[in-house]
Amino acid sequence: MSSLPAGWYKDPADTTTQRYWDGEGWLGEAIPADAVPPAGPPPVEAEPPVAPPPVVAPQPQPYATPPSPPPGQPVYGPPPGWHQPPPPGWQQPPPGWHQPPPPHGWQQPPPPHGWQQPPPPQGGWQQPPPAWAYPQPPHAYVMPVPQARPHGMLLAGLGQRLAARLIDIAVVLLLNIVINGWFVYQWWQEFRPIYTHYVDQVMAGVEPDVLEPTGRMQTLQMTVIVIATLLWLLYEAPMTSSRGQTLGKMLMGIKVVGVDSTEPIGFRRGFSRWAQLGMWTLFWWCLVGLVIQFLDCLSPTFDPRLRQAWHDKAASTVVVAVPRGATQTVEAAPRGDIPGGPQ
Structure with missing residues (x-):
């Protein structure tokens, strides 16, 4: 975690703009370097409402039990007590409901010509962990910590x-x-x-x-x-x-x-x-x-x-x-110009 406090700084990716640094990453849209930034973080733009997906009746399908891993191999899976959340709009089927039988004469379609069952993985291969096991970054992208410029100098x-x-x-x-x-x-x-x-x-x-x-x-x-x-x-x-x-x-x-x-x-x-x-x-x-x-x-x-x-x-x-002839081009915000905040 960076030790540089939150504030407005020049964006290292484009020095003609400035962005808000919240101590861990950049937030909000970039503004011109010579503009006066707001006194605090940029406002969070409200996301447009998302239309709910259409309600689709669930079609339960039989699932094959996955094979047990060899002895000594780690087993990846959800944490204890975890349950798959139902999709939006899903409703519990009424009691006594059963999967309808397939139409008369229906058969399992054959595999493509020449298709063969893939060989099992070689020794040492392990099932990768699910997506929820990877930590998610708090920001869209990571940028280097900007250099401190007290009062823009x-x-x-x-x-x-x-x-x-x-x-x-x-x-x-x-x-x-x-x-x-x-x-x-x-x-x-x-x-x-x-x-x-x-x-x-x-x-x-x-x-x-x-x-x-x-x-x-x-x-x-x-x-x-x-x-x-x-x-x-x-x-x-x-x-x-x-x-x-x-x-x-x-x-x-x-x-x-x-x-x-x-x-x-x-x-x-x-x-x-x-x-x-x-x-x-x-x-x-x-x-x-x-x-x-x-x-x-x-x-x-x-x-x-x-x-x-x-x-x-x-x-x-x-x-x-303060070299001779130099002028300050960026007027920093109340916290952006003082790394560490007021003493």
């Missing part, structure tokens, strides 16, 4: 997202060089005598002392990490909240939108999206933050349907491609 490619993230990292790194550079220089001035003494001991063949940071080094280190976290927050969260694009996303032609609307997601959701990834910067000192951020950046590959990263799921957002 294509999902951003993984390469585009990676390139945009690398550009944003470079921008934040430049900001840290400008603002955090003094603190990093002070930390190096504090660490250089310790490092020089350690190298001298190694060159002299003496067992070196353990490198232990001073209290001022630890304070400077935490200051650098906190400032780096704040710079990342001030760079990414406001831009994502107001326009859905950082500098990297603008250059790569992608955008962050909510799964429920194309309106700006607002600062609350923008901060929630950034915090799922950026707050782990405070744990760089123990390397746990770097590992979790690395896995978060890889998480879109775990969601082949919407390519949502963990920070996208936290804010109910998706990243879509």
Whole structure:
């Protein structure tokens, strides 16, 4: 069963039309791709009334008892307690009714000339099961699951997202060089005598002392990490909240939108999206933050349907491609434009 929810999507069999997908297959007639679909599934067309078949008196015929299958062979038949339903219009014959005898002189017609009884099937043949034993498909034909298009737009490619993230990292790194550079220089001035003494001991063949940071080094280190976290927050969260694009996303032609609307997601959701990834910067000192951020950046590959990263799921957002000059040609229905429905 497909995980794509019900809604209106482009028909993979004819991309110039759109049809309603109910989660398992296509329903209803196709409509043009640029038409506004109804808010829900297409109406079910009433079938024309079928004239009842003429009433025909049943003519019971003698049936031969089928031969029993060989031992060990499976026996196919209706389930226990099943009875053949009577045809429409059939009535129970009155008591005492008997099959009328054939006309005088009637004989069984002979078989065609040269006809012979067909030989029995070879060993290993089995009686096929009746038609009711095969499951019936719920739809007339099976089509591939359509690709999710939030709000009628294509999902951003993984390469585009990676390139945009690398550009944003470079921008934040430049900001840290400008603002955090003094603190990093002070930390190096504090660490250089310790490092020089350690190298001298190694060159002299003496067992070196353990490198232990001073209290001022630890304070400077935490200051650098906190400032780096704040710079990342001030760079990414406001831009994502107001326009859905950082500098990297603008250059790569992608955008962050909510799964429920194309309106700006607002600062609350923008901060929630950034915090799922950026707050782990405070744990760089123990390397746990770097590992979790690395896995978060890889998480879109775990969601082949919407390519949502963990920070996208936290804010109910998706990243879509908005190349320059592109226009949206299909206005989706309330559920059709949001795979999964409103969050």
